[in-house]
Amino acid sequence: MKTEPPMKSEGLPQGFSWGAVKAGIKASGKTDLAAAVATKGANGAAMFTKNQVVAAPVTVGRRHLTNTGGRIGAVLVNAGNANCATGQPGIDACVQTCAAAAESFHCIFDEVFPSSTGIIGVPFPTEKVIAALPALVAEMGDTPEHAELFAKAIMTTDTRMKVARAAIDVDGVEVRIFGAAKGAGMIHPQLGAPVGPPHATMLVYLFTDIAAESAQLQEVLAPAVERSFNSISIDGDTSTNDTVLLLASGASGVKLDTRTQEAFTNALKLVCGSLAYQIVDDGEGVGHVVTLHITGARTEAEAKQVAKSIAHSPLCKTAWSSADPNWGRLMAAAGYSGVAFDPALVTVAIGDLPVYELGVRAPAFDKAAVHEVMLGRDYTIRLDMGLGTAECRFLTCDLTEEYVRINADYSS
Structure with missing residues (x-):
């Protein structure tokens, strides 16, 4: 091919x-x-x-x-x-x-x-x-x-x-x-x-x-x-x-x-x-393209459910727009996704940098280094649920003032 x-x-x-x-x-x-x-x-x-x-x-x-x-x-x-x-x-x-x-x-x-x-x-x-x-x-x-x-x-x-x-x-x-x-x-x-x-x-x-x-x-x-x-x-x-x-x-x-x-x-x-x-x-006003790689799920459907919950969170999307490594918003969005999991089993990394491990902030969390990763146009957020072997990749983006401007004036 x-x-x-x-x-x-x-x-x-x-x-x-x-x-x-x-x-x-x-x-x-x-x-x-x-x-x-x-x-x-x-x-x-x-x-x-x-x-x-x-x-x-x-x-x-x-x-x-x-x-x-x-x-x-x-x-x-x-x-x-x-x-x-x-x-x-x-x-x-x-x-x-x-x-x-x-x-x-x-x-x-x-x-x-x-x-x-x-x-x-x-x-x-x-x-x-x-x-x-x-x-x-x-x-x-x-x-x-x-x-x-x-x-x-x-x-x-x-x-x-x-x-x-x-x-x-x-x-x-x-x-x-x-x-x-x-x-x-x-x-x-x-x-x-x-x-x-x-x-x-x-x-x-x-x-x-x-x-x-x-x-x-x-x-x-x-x-x-x-x-x-x-x-x-x-x-x-x-x-x-x-x-x-x-x-x-x-x-x-x-x-x-x-x-x-x-x-x-x-x-x-x-x-x-x-x-x-x-x-x-090419999304309206997009500054950052974010790949959500959800692993360790029971099923692919549950992995995608968690990914979509994070992808649709205005708090997550606005944090991405300013490269703010607010991992608490990621966990909160996963928590209300409707998928049952134990936060103490979850690990989260932005790029290759750990931000959350087994119920608390990762010991090696470096806010400045993670911020630098998030300034890039493309990066991956990895969240392992610690439940199984299923996974998914879900592509999303940040939410910016430009998106609001475009859609506030769309019909006029």
Whole structure:
């Protein structure tokens, strides 16, 4: 398996074209309508938000996947308007844009997969999307520049595009994966029994030229998402529009089977992991990216429960913003996580430096040295619960004044 720098002059999966135009949805006037087209169609698998309040494109997208058995001809994404909490008019608007896109891209209506991102509760500008489709068709292409247009157009408060690629070699044939994502705020995965299709975090689009059925894609997508997008949090807010979509064109001629599954799964996990990191690293106002490595748990689920409790603590997140080694806040957040443990068995280290051991401050605790570690952009907090062998890694960040400023003014 090999990985390549994003947007190199070659290496995109075969069987797809991408493009984007300005439809006038974003107040900034930047590109805001994007499409990805499977030239000869593709099989797909998706995971959606667990939020009970879902956007119209999530509802319609679920329906279309069910109706076609996972067959997708075109993906239509707009930024600047989430088309959420818009009632039946929002559903109607989504259906109308899908119908227009199907006509423009010459595919079946149900084979159009819609996505939206932006402000909630604002009527959807259907006429702007439909009016921009002819220009979008003219802009489509299969070059790195076209893929970059797609990746940039789906951004909202993102400061940079988020892309990743990987490839595997099968008997001299290169099978490629390309991923594009957006997300910088309203980022928090949810766990639990899914309602409808399984859940995920963010808007993420994964393209590959391997040949696979939708059921096979779902099987490899779920574990890749669980330890990437479902293991990150910026602010603890779960979006109404979260979607992860995996499309396989089959254009490489290589099948996803017992011989190729392990290598392909590893490559997919690599792409998802890179995109998940890029999302947190570009989080709104983020100054520090923090990896919570919880070890010594009874189960992985309990380890993640503790990690999420710490990741969502405003007191922990504000301490990280000023590089304050306040380990008491870590222990307090772990203590109210709902996971039963004995504090006298717990050890905590920030970087490689001990801060808490077996019920008290670590004898070797050096506040100045730990502060120095926490001044770095990236560092790891390790918490061993002393209960078992299960563990998890959870990626999160600090909470800053810039985050408050961005979100205080978001709708105005």
